[in-house]
Amino acid sequence: MKEFPMIRSPRAALVGALAVSLPMLLLSLSPLTGVYAVLFALYLLPVALCTVGTVCGALPMLVSAAAGLFSMYLLLGNHGLTLSAVYVLPVIVAFALVFSQKIPFKKAAPLMIGVHIAALAAVYLLLQRMAGGDLYTAAGDAAASLLGHWELGDTMLYQLYAMGMITLPQEMQETMLVSTEEILVLSDAARADMLLSVRTLVNAMLAGFIPSLIAGQGLLGGMGCLYLPIRFGYIAAEKQAFRHEKPDSYIVREDGKKVLNFPTLGMPPLSLWFIPRGVGLQVGIAMVAGYLMQSSMSAALAVGGVILYTAASTVYVIQGLALINFMQKAKGTKRIWRVIIPGLLLGLSVLPFVGIFDQITNIRGLRKPREPKEE
Numbered sequence: 001m002k003e004f005p006m007i008r009s010p011r012a013a014l015v016g017a018l019a020v021s022l023p024m025l026l027l028s029l030s031p032l033t034g035v036y037a038v039l040f041a042l043y044l045l046p047v048a049l050c051t052v053g054t055v056c057g058a059l060p061m062l063v064s065a066a067a068g069l070f071s072m073y074l075l076l077g078n079h080g081l082t083l084s085a086v087y088v089l090p091v092i093v094a095f096a097l098v099f100s101q102k103i104p105f106k107k108a109a110p111l112m113i114g115v116h117i118a119a120l121a122a123v124y125l126l127l128q129r130m131a132g133g134d135l136y137t138a139a140g141d142a143a144a145s146l147l148g149h150w151e152l153g154d155t156m157l158y159q160l161y162a163m164g165m166i167t168l169p170q171e172m173q174e175t176m177l178v179s180t181e182e183i184l185v186l187s188d189a190a191r192a193d194m195l196l197s198v199r200t201l202v203n204a205m206l207a208g209f210i211p212s213l214i215a216g217q218g219l220l221g222g223m224g225c226l227y228l229p230i231r232f233g234y235i236a237a238e239k240q241a242f243r244h245e246k247p248d249s250y251i252v253r254e255d256g257k258k259v260l261n262f263p264t265l266g267m268p269p270l271s272l273w274f275i276p277r278g279v280g281l282q283v284g285i286a287m288v289a290g291y292l293m294q295s296s297m298s299a300a301l302a303v304g305g306v307i308l309y310t311a312a313s314t315v316y317v318i319q320g321l322a323l324i325n326f327m328q329k330a331k332g333t334k335r336i337w338r339v340i341i342p343g344l345l346l347g348l349s350v351l352p353f354v355g356i357f358d359q360i361t362n363i364r365g366l367r368k369p370r371e372p373k374e375e
Contacts, residue, residue, distance in 0.1 A: 004053070004054070004057075004058060004096070004099055004100050005057050005058065006057050006058050006059045007056070007057040007058075007059050007060065008055065008056055008057040008236065008237075008240065009056075009057075009240060012055060012056040012057070012060075012236065013056045013057055013059065013060040014060075015056070016052040016055055016056030016060045016061075016064070017052070017056070017060040017063045017064050017067075019048075019052075020045070020048045020049065020052055020064035020067065020068065021063070021064050021067030021068070023040060024037055024040060024041065024045070024067055024068045024071040025067060025070070025071045025074075027040065027071070028071035028072065028074045028075040029074065034075045037071055037072070037075055038072075038075070041068060041071075041072060041084055041087075041088070042087075042213075042217070043217065043221070045068050045084075045088055046087070046088055046091040046092065046116070046221060046225055047221065047224045047225050047228055047229075048064070049061050049064055049065050049068070049088065049091075049092050050091070050092060050095045050225045050226075050228070050229040051228050051229045051232050051233070052064050053092070053095065053096065053099070053229060053233075054099065054229040054230065054232065054233025054236070055229075055232050055233050055236040056236075058096070061092065065088060065089070065092060068084065068088065069081055069084050069085055069088065072084040079130060082126065083123050083126060083127070086119065086122050086123055086126060087119045087120065087122075087123050088119075090115055090118070090119045090122075091112075091115055091116055091119055091221075091225060094111065094112060094115040095112065095225055095226075095229065098111060098112065098226075098265070099229075099263060099265075102263045102265060103265065104265055104266050105226070105264075105265040105266045105267040105268075106266070108226060108265055109222070109223060109226060112222040112223070112225050112226055113218060113219055113222030113223065114222070115222070116217070116218045116219075116221045116222035116225065117214060117215075117218030117219075117222070120213065120214045120217060120218055121214055124210055124214065135206070135210075136202070136203045136206045136207055137199075137203060139202050139203070139206055140198065140199035140200070140201075140202040140203045141199060143198055143199070143202045144195040144196075144198045144199050144202075147195060147198060148191070148195055151183070152183065154183065154184050154185055154186045154191065155183055155184045157186060157191065157194045157195070157198070158176075158177075158184050158186065160194070160198070160201075161194060165201060166194055166197035166198060166201055167197055168190060168193055168194060168197075169193065172187070172189055172190050172193060175187055175190070176190035177190075207303075208294075208306055211303050211306045211307045211310070212306050212307070212310040214307070215306075215307045215308075215310040215311040215314065216310045216311070216313075216314045219311060219314040219315065219318075220314050220317065220318070223318060226265075226267065227267070227270060230263075230264055230265065230267055231270075233262065234260065234262050234264060237260060237262045238260055238262075269325075270321065270322050270325045271322060271325045271326035271329050271364075272322070272326075272366065273318065273319070273321075273322040274319065274322060274358075274364065274366040274367060275315065275319055275355075275359055276367065277367050280359045283312045283315050283316065284312070284356070284359070286308050286309075286311070286312040287308075287309055287312035287313055287316070289305070289308060290304075290305045290306070290307070290308030290309030290310070290311075290312060291305070291309050292305065293305025293308065293309075294306055294309060313352040314352075315355070316351070316352040316353075316354075316355030316356050316359070317346070317351040317352050317355060318355070319354075319355030319356075319358055319359060320345075320350075320351035320352060320353070320354030320355035320357075320358065321342050321351060321355075322355075322358070323354055323355065323357075323358040323363070323364065324341065324342055324345065324351075324354065325338060325342065326364050328341070
């Protein structure tokens with residue numbers, strides 16, 4: 001298939017495969033950096049693989065996927081391999097299907113989001129099964145066991161205490177440290193109490209984090225697995241067509257305009273993405289309702305509130321990204337900064353407010369004004 005070749009160019013294939021494979025493999029070789037390997041696989045690997053597929057070709061994408069799965073095997077054994085395969089493989093298969101069949105963007109977007117959410121939910125169910133049906137308690141016990149047997153465990157416990165993430169009774173605080181020379185050593189009583197706090201902390205964090213992750217990463221990751229591969233794939237194909245001067249790289253549309261022969265699936269530029277007026281109101285109501293439900297005494301309602309709030313705020317994140325991209329293009333910002341700046345803002349949790357601002361003000365003028373009511 002011309003639009004999705006096995007190798008788009010040898011150089012691009014080598015660079016793309018190394019750019020994904022090397023960080024994963026290097027991070028997985030050390031327990032200290034292993035957590036970053038897991039985060040890379042969770043948040044970036046599907047998007048990176050899909051982008052490598054359109055920019056470099058199907059073979060580099062498969063090689064990178066194999067390297068990513070192998071790195072999780074090195075880090076976590078068979079469980080890591082199984083979990084990462086259940087998460088990554090459905091996403092890249094769905095993307096390959098969407099791209100090869102040229103499924104229109106309006107249908108491809110909900111499909112990719114659905115696959116992403118389903119893959120994350122499957123990983124959660126597998127983790128529950130591996131943990132004997134009580135993932136949160138098992139995770140808390142595992143974290144406490146790791147810190148209790150690790151030579152730097154006391155140092156990590158003390159840092160968590162200093163950051164206010166775990167507590168210690170007043171009567172233990174003055175005698176908590178036995179040694180502070182080469183490494184920190186805690187008293188047995190202080191260590192035992194801190195490890196109990198760690199169990200509680202991990203349990204509480206996961207109870208909110210996992211539902212939030214499935215909803216937020218499912219939406220954002222699903223859209224990212226379309227936008228970034230198509231955007232960067234188009235740029236790569238455009239450069240290749242220019243360098244090699246291939247006449248068949250372009251097609252003439254019905255309106256007579258000459259365009260690059262690359263399947264964008266009808267995806268509009270990010271700067272023109274927006275939430276329709278009525279949908280935006282519903283998303284806002286869902287966001288407020290989810291925020292209020294999170295404080296419910298019912299565990300089911302609280303989890304539902306987390307999911308509802310995260311999903312709604314993620315929709316506004318995408319709207320915020322679109323507004324920033326619109327403003328950057330209007331000011332002639334260089335392409336590299338149109339990638340770096342939104343990426344930095346994603347970590348600052350300000351994009352939902354940017355999206356809400358755009359929804360209220362319609363600053364880009366993309367939503368049609370309401371028609372006046374007839375008297």
